[in-house]
Amino acid sequence: MSLGTSPNRDRSALSDLRVIDCSGDVAGAYCAKLLADFGAGVIKVEPPGAGDQVRSLGPFPDGTSDPDSGGIFIYLNTNKRGITLNLETAAGRDLLLELVSSADVVVESFAPGTLDRLGLSFEELERVRPGVILTSITPFGQTGPWRDYQATDIVESAVSGLSYVNGLPEREPLKAPGLQSYYHGGTCGFMGTMTAVCYRDVSGVGQHVDVSLMEASASVFGVQILAAQHSGQSQGRRRAGNPAGLLPCKDGYVALNIRNELTWRHMWLFFGEPEMADDPRFSSVVERRKHGEELEALLAPTLARYTMEELLHGLGPLRILVGMNLEMDRLLSDPHLQDRGAFVEQQHPVAGTVVIPGAPFRMSETPWSLRAAAPLLGQHNEEVYTQMLGYSAQDLAGWQAEGVV
Amino acid sequence: MDKRVLPLQHVRAVVLTQAWAGALTTQLLADMGAEVIQIEALERPDVWRGGYPPRNGGTYPENNPGERPYNRNANYNTVNRNKLGITLDLTTEEGKGLFLELVSISDIVAENFATRVMANFGLEYAELKRVNPSIIMIRMPAFGLQGPYAHYPGNGGTTEPMTGMTSLLGYKDGVPLSSGIMHTDAIGGEMGFAALLIALHHRHRTGQGQEIELSQQEAAISFIGDHVVDYTMTGRVPQRQGNRDRWMAPHGNYRCKGEDSWVAISVRSDAEWQRLCILMGRQELAEDARFLKTEERLANADALDRLVEDWTLDKEAYPIMELLQGQGIPCAPVLKASEVLDSPQLQARGFFETVHHPEAGTHQMPGMPWRLSRTPGSIRLPAPCLGEHSRRVLMEHLGLNETDLADLEQRGITGQDPPID
Structure with a gap:
């Protein structure tokens, strides 16, 4: 393609990209969501019947399972169109290749080897669509002795090192919060895809992107991996209530970070006890780290007098770093996030009004946008198969009868 | 195809990133082949260099900070590989002028200072755009550029609790616990690079640059969107429950x-x-x-x-x-x-790469976080020593000569050794 010429009227950066999302997990869905939320035309391809297994995760507005109203699916599939297609059938395979023949990116999370078995290898995709980018997101990558092993988030958190450092030394390690490894994997899928897109912009060449969830998470553990080589010791779990952790206050928990002697004095001035700043045990960052437990004991009665917000607004302007522990209800009502519009409301035909996180970052010329709710199962079958690919209603009915669609 | 071809080798970035989040964004950019020039002030080197004398944490080879600890800290050396490092005092007119000259020949500017800092330098997007109309600028303060908390400083330890993530981490009926790595930095770093790639593609299509604002808090909230929607749909505030899961047992x-x-x-x-x-x-x-x-x-x-x-x-x-x-x-x-380093899977896939650092020695580092079949990228350079590439960049890119450099060094605008404080 030529650079710097094509007009971009709808202000979406990725509006020139057509994506086929065949993934069936949180990581692949999040990768394709990022593409869709910045303008790519994404068609989600699901197996007929129950559809993507993410549909079953809920939560469901009235508590009863419904493939169309699962909240997590709705969050992860914004702005996508959805069709059903059975890739295990010859007709299904041919239809997918037909879709790929006008696509720029294919995202998938099948077990390694599946695409080859289905006759949908990268080489085959590239044959029908030169320049195509295939992004494969799997637990351990396309190669290696563990490539066929099974994993869930807790397993990925364990093998990438992230769990070992979470929790208390005397107790079991805790997995990383949320579904961390899937989101890292999905984001790495997006970054790998977009790097390939940017390279294709200048070369016309496509490629196969291999994302391993294990490597995606281990990539953010590099400091600990280098430090272990330096010191001969791997970072462990921290003892309770250490200064890098959270300290109790009047209505919750706060993290505090005092970077130098000036802010240390300012903090005690704010607390109305300036003489406390003179204690030689806490005269420098190094000393304070050394006497962490005594410091917490000293701070506890003082912090108990203040709410999280009082500490944030009192110490923040003094350039002391304060973090409030926001539980989910506080997070959703936080005045800063409210003011910025960090959460958005979406109308969903089955689930009703759903509130989800909005833009992960804000771009001045090509903003994130919410154009369409997550597709109902098979919602766009007719649009894609008849209007886009030009098949007849009878063709579609035939495939439905045969279980292809 | 020649695997030494790098997918972003047509891109140049001049960056003021430091510590982790911003540094990770520009590390990924450098890993994928962009020429990334990190600018530090001699008076205030990247905080992840650990300070001089050492006071900001981090691990040194053989636990020995050495003569120049700022060149040996594992924190800095992990996330600044593949970059060039120069020093410039942006509080001087001359330093600022040289910075703007670099901006005029670059594609990307990145920074993750507290919100006020770029305004204090007089180096916000409008100024950069004046010297380079198609520049892409990413700004990554803890809580964004706008809003009630925008001017409060933050780091991984204090932003993570502000995302709701910390509230999910802890033993059943126990207190919330900060993670061992501080996830907001990692997420902000990845999301910053994601944003830059979107902006680069847009620029390839239209020639237009733009400004990106990334609140590290918001970027991380998108990683627990499933918990957000769970709460907004059901009204249930998730409880800490150790390693228990919503759907699986054991x-x-x-x-x-x-x-x-x-x-x-x-x-x-x-x-x-x-x-x-x-x-x-x-x-x-x-x-x-x-x-x-x-x-x-x-x-x-x-x-x-x-x-x-x-x-x-x-x-x-x-x-x-x-x-x-x-x-x-x-x-x-x-x-x-x-054990991650020794794991059979990562060893078999050659995930780790050997890096020779002139002052920190030879070590293994995680390689490319994803694998591109035709243009994989690799670790080509160790993290720069403080000011290591000042002369090279200022001479080759801006045409300065020996006399210019000697003068700038003498006045402390650039150089290699930080003043002792």
Whole structure:
């Protein structure tokens, strides 16, 4: 393609990209969501019947399972169109290749080897669509002795090192919060895809992107991996209530970070006890780290007098770093996030009004946008198969009868 | 195709990133082939260099900070590989002028200072755009550029609790715990690069640059969107529950033979539970009414976890993994940093790359976080020593000569050794 010429009227950066999302997990869905939320035309391809297994995760507005109203699916599939297609059938395979023949990116999370078995290898995709980018997101990558092993988030958190450092030394390690490894994997899928897109912009060449969830998470553990080589010791779990952790206050928990002697004095001035700043045990960052437990004991009665917000607004302007522990209800009502519009409301035909996180970052010329709710199962079958690919209603009915669609 | 071709080798970035989040964004940019020039002030080097004398944490080779600790800190050296490093005092007119000259020949500017800093330098997007109309600028303050908390400083330790993530981490009925790595930095770093790639593609299409604002808080909230939607749909505030899961049981890290040794096991279905019972030699449990269905196992998770741990306690973690994976059950040891490095999977895939650093020695580092079949990228350069490339960049890119450099060095606008404080 030529650079710097094509007009971009709808202000979406990725509006020139057509994506086929065949993934069936949180990581692949999040990768394709990022593409869709910045303008790519994404068609989600699901197996007929129950559809993507993410549909079953809920939560469901009235508590009863419904493939169309699962909240997590709705969050992860914004702005996508959805069709059903059975890739295990010859007709299904041919239809997918037909879709790929006008696509720029294919995202998938099948077990390694599946695409080859289905006759949908990268080489085959590239044959029908030169320049195509295939992004494969799997637990351990396309190669290696563990490539066929099974994993869930807790397993990925364990093998990438992230769990070992979470929790208390005397107790079991805790997995990383949320579904961390899937989101890292999905984001790495997006970054790998977009790097390939940017390279294709200048070369016309496509490629196969291999994302391993294990490597995606281990990539953010590099400091600990280098430090272990330096010191001969791997970072462990921290003892309770250490200064890098959270300290109790009047209505919750706060993290505090005092970077130098000036802010240390300012903090005690704010607390109305300036003489406390003179204690030689806490005269420098190094000393304070050394006497962490005594410091917490000293701070506890003082912090108990203040709410999280009082500490944030009192110490923040003094350039002391304060973090409030926001539980989910506080997070959703936080005045800063409210003011910025960090959460958005979406109308969903089955689930009703759903509130989800909005833009992960804000771009001045090509903003994130919410154009369409997550597709109902098979919602766009007719649009894609008849209007886009030009098949007849009878063709579609035939495939439905045969279980292809 | 020549695998030394780098996918972003047509891109140049001049960056003021420091510590982790911003540095990770520009590390990824450099990994993928962009020429990334990091600018530091001699008076205030990147905080992840650890300070001089050392005071900001981080690990040094053989636990020895050495003569120039700022060139040996594992924190800095991990996330600044593949970059060039120069020093410039942006509080002087001359330093600022040289910076703007670099901006005029670059594609990207990145920074993650506190919100006020770029305004104080007089180097906000409008100024950069004046010298380079198609520049892409990313700004990554903790809480964004606007809003009630925009001017409060933050780092990983204080932003993570502000995302809701910390509230999810902790033992049942226990206090919230900060993570061991501070996830907001990692997420902000990745998202920053994601944003830059979108902006680059847009620029390839239209020639237009733009400004990107990334609040590290918001970027991280998108990683727990499933918990957000769970709360907004059901009104339930998630409780800390250790390693318990919303959908699976058993699900946990179970103690194994050996010191601080654990194995992660998660059972996704009734059929997997049946298979696990057989592997544990406890067929009778497969018919135990307390554990037949997922809902029952979730309700009786305390008893279930004790049963599983009774079985794992006298076994080593890797053999348990082989046994369970042989039956398709998700399972793996909880690896510490040195064991991640030694893991057969990452070794077989050649994930780690050897890096020779002139002052920190030879070590293994995680390589490319994703693999592009035709333009994979690699670690080509160790992290720069402080000011290592000042002369090269200022001479080659801006045409300065020896006399200019000597003059700038003499006045402390650029150089290699920080003043002792």
